[in-house]
Amino acid sequence: MKQLNKNQGSIHGDNNAWEFFENQVSSLNPTKIFIITDENTKECCLPYLLKKTSFKQDFEVLTIPPGEKNKTVSTCVELWNELSDKRADRNSLIINLGGGVVTDLGGFVACTFKRGIPFINIPTSLLAMVDASVGGKNGVDLGSLKNQVGVIKNPLQVLIDTSFLDTLPNAHITSGLAEMLKHGLIHSEEYWKKVQDFDATNKLGVSDLIWESILIKNEVVTEDPLEKGRRKTLNYGHTLGHAIESYFMESSKKELLHGEAVAIGMILATYISSRICSFPKKKLDEITAVILSRFKKVSFSKENIEEIIKLLVFDKKNSGGMVYFVLLRDIGNYKINCTVENELIYEAFNYYEKF
Template structure:
């Protein structure tokens, strides 16, 4: 697959990525290298990384616990302390090897350590390959509130190696697929059609196009002042649901993609009411999402806490909940508002689907 050039960094694929990483380390003459992994990628991904990356620079591995619940400032402090104890300086390089938690948190750790050191992202899940690792967003959660603390900071390069997908569960693949569906509905309907119409689809074939779309949007609006907000399609309600299931001990936590998938169903309903998005396409979205992800147990008594969490969404201004909504596939509008009544209706639209 051909290299994709972002504003200040390249996105390389497969073996070429490791070759370019080796060249980068040699050219920049880093004093030391730190590799950030979690419990899973330490065992499943780090051995492959070491087979393909060659350096004579001092290298240390820092391991954190896996999972969204550890994507917080306390974990960052632990990583900063470990780097300090291991002698990291302003000429050190941090390589993130993991999913969205690792790339988000690792980028933030690097951007703040000694006012900023270089970092490289090597995403190992589908979600992080097509979304989290690309675009320069870094950060951590504040309690259960998603990505409330962070900065925009670009890596030096990104390595996309689809072989790492052999190490993740089918559930994690489905989670990442939600972001590809998002790109399909907002920018290239072929992606959505291929996913919903093919039970035996090779999802790897869609990775390059998904990254192209995200990169095009980010190049136009690097810091989410306007059009980049489209990448939040499904995320306003989806993040509220994800946070609610994370904090509620009576609920099994959802993956990011599972929550965003519900969010796309609900926001398709809002789109039909606010912008006239065709009702047959609302039904199409709902049927496809339930077919791919199954039906999540959501009840009317869950609506109030979900709405409360939605009010902390980063896109909100002046207390108004802001949405990205669709007029049609590939035709979107940012900064849309919907009444609380409509939001409740959209959640009920999902809940009552048989």
């Protein structure tokens, strides 16, 4: 049985997941149900949800535009106003049906409206299944700066149904794979080797790998819910990855998906690890080759890199004006709170460009 955390924040990922979902909603007996979707999940995923379950209560569908650029406080204000207009109260229920933007933002809306109403996450993207929906992080971006405003609170339930992956473009599957590769690097050689063989056409294999990634993340966040120590490892590749993503969001360049930016960030972090923590050079090259076999290389000018480095000061792990990185001594052997000179960051970009 694929079930974790039987109480608050329970995660269900097998054939009984929908039955548990119905029982959870029934026992909660909300006054009204609000389903938050984006335009894509309303069209592609909502019909499946309504086919799998039936609600005894009235429900409303609240829809936002898709994409990271809409993960903003202004989108929250629109949703808060809709909830207020439709007479949502503390005994209502919000169901977030979508990828990481919907689950992050929808969770934040639920946590803050009326000072908190219950919510359930049904992630529909690979990224949301293995990362965004697990661990209780809810929030929004501030301009182009990632996840600057938010709260930590677990949903009542996370329902994992890999059938939703059939609705995704290949680029979004690959984006989610970046987080699974990260889990391998911070956890163990065994899982790192397994996830390299990820094949979206192998439904059973994908389901098992997703659940293993969820187990890895859940173990980390259960041990360190407030990100004082080990949970920081989940940010591997994200210090530079978030800065790269933010840079592309605010520039005229094409927007990078989260996983695409994190993939670059992991190569850079692994190079820096080889220089600071003696991470094995042979493994560095192997990791880079694996990542670049899945993700297209992106070109960066010196000016691009300068702007990306400037954005590092907004990273959430920073303290006392210092930028802190998560680095690796080896696969599964991490070091947190590492400072890195800018010159070494330029060096890492040079390694990436020339590989």
